[in-house]
Amino acid sequence: MVVEGIIYRYRVGIPWRDLPECFGPWQTVWKRHRRFSGDGTWDKILSTLLAHADAAGLIDWEVSIDSTVNRAHQHATNLPRDTGGPVELHETARGAA
Template identity: 65%
Template structure:
């Protein structure tokens, strides 16, 4: 992550002030580890320890930030800043001429299937 990117993200992350327990380590290193993990598509355990530290630390911080809404607030703040600067184009074009679904995604029967389902056969047994 570049210094300019960190300057935008760093202040949006929670601080150690008023937090009990072990203080957070280098936030930038942990966020770099989270970004690397998603960019490379590796498992948490496969993160390079020498570069990012213990994978458990990175996983716990990501889980905490996802659970308490930190990532949502960071995204919202960055989108707001980019929109204010005119860097976001909100025009969306959707082509809906083809919408494919798996054959089992429908609620229809094939012609060779009987009309009574499992529930109907159970109801007839109860009568």
Template identity: 90%
Template sequence: MVEGIIYRYRTGIAWRDLPGCFGPWQTVWKRHRRFSGDGTWDKIHSVLLAHADAAGLIDWEVSVDSTINRAHQHATNLPRDTGGPDELHESAHRAA
């Protein structure tokens, strides 16, 4: 099951496209969903980090640069006030 989940994330395929050698995709998906919901993945991640840190395998330095990433104005999920239908009519009159 875990190998099927890792394969799916590594390749970026849809769950339905998971090769049959990992078992039914529905079963693999259900196990992943259950592990995500009950915190199993978080526990595994914490243990792996603790072991790697104890072995000195993690470099905790962070590099930050001055790159600016901007989102397009329509990339937000927030509703915006367009002024209602009157604004559209007013803009049309100004354009003429």
């Protein structure tokens, strides 16, 4: 049930605390997910499932690439912008000397 809870949480896109009680305490489900992610168990499961599905011919490996470009407005971010202003130039000049 814990693994089902992990899968359900990702499928539905809910926070861990909103996991239905039928999967057990959300803390238990979260701890198991964290442990499996850290020790590589999820990677092993995915590799095994992909190998079996590929051997059975269930995977179509064709890839479609879309070259669409989405641009955000210059003020759409809250991150500071490095303008290359005088502070950076002075620090670089001092560091090179």
